[in-house]
Amino acid sequence: MAEENKDLPSVFDKQLNSSGLLGALSDDEVDSVVNEYEKIYESGEEHRKETYQKFVNHYYNLATDFYEFGWGNSFHFAPRRRGESFKASLLRHQHFIADQMSLKPGMHILDVGCGVGGPMAELARYSGAKFVGLNNNAYQIKRAKEVTQAEDIKSLCRFIHGDYMKIPEDNDCFDGAFAIESMPHAPDKTAAFGEILRVLRPGASFAGYDWCVTELFDSQNAEHRRIVRDIEIGNALPRISTTKGVYEALCEAGFEVLDARDLASASNSDIPWYRPLQGRDITFRSIPRTPAGRAITNLVLRIGERVRLFPKGARMVSTILNRAADAIVKGGETGTFTTMYYFLARKPHHSNS
Secondary structure, rough: OHHHHHHHHHHHHHHHOOOOOOOOOOOOHHHHHHHHHHHHHHHHHHHHHHOOHHHHHHHHHHHHHHHHHHHHHOOOOOOOOOOOOOHHHHHHHHHHHHHOOOOOOOOOOEEEOOOOOHHHHHHHHHHHHHHHHHHHHHHHHHHEEEHHHOOOOOEEEEEEEOOOOOOOOOHHHHHHHEOOOOOHHHHOOHHHHHHHHEEEEEEEEEEEEEEEOOOOOOOOOOHHHHHHHHHHOOOOOOOEEEEEHHHHHHHHHOOEEEEEEEEHHHOOOOOOOOOOOOOOOOOOOOOOOOOHHHHHHHHHHHHHOOOOOOOOOOHHHHHHHHHHHHHHHHHHHHEEEEEEEEEEEEEOOOOOO
């Protein structure tokens, strides 16, 4: 428990005070950004795709501090083994990517949608490879630079503030690329994968985990549609793809797909991948992720808004995220949604990109 809780005071202090909550925005900006974010989602899928940069930037300006408060600096899910801690499962999930890509010192690797740098920092330590983190959100880049300042890894990590739909790097310049749950934001997966293919050297690999609806999803089922809608609005997604859609997009972009499968379906049924959001594991560090913890946070924010301790709109951010968390659990329980559709692909040696 000590390992999971050691950074709780600093995270708690950072998040739950008027100068630190939603640190990407001023107090006066929060409510208007929340309102614009909701309007973009409600305007429909095509408009979300057209305005994806603003949509996603608004989301992470609003959500990043909440994520760090409840999740730490690795914003992703992972299959979990018996006797394994939440943190250990995240690290093993990250190491799996490194092992499948055979990462090693001297390699130059692109982290596509690097978040606040948690996985990149860990893989730099684990593999000794050099990493470039690409992120469209300036606030997350700022946090990622702070996360990767440890003496043993800072020389291995640098960052680019840019869009993965138009990567600001030359052709054939990376020895590999990975994307841990960042590709669901892409307005066009084939185009996004094509850009990643372009910057990879021939023979280089691309691996990742994507969010998808599974074959059990029924578009005629109202409950299934509600689950997807709440996940989309609570995570700034233009549209959640099918597993088949991700596979086909990789092929259409020009990749050779070496492996593609839903790791959720093979995970331990006693410890499902969505367990961190169920509230079944109670530690000090896990409380913010639980239904009870999320409800308490929402209540504190509602009261705090009234007495002007927190900016107007903060509670609505919490509400949107809570609704999405509940939908993710429902999607996992029904088997209609997965956060870990794994793929390993390779740029052909004859590629002309």
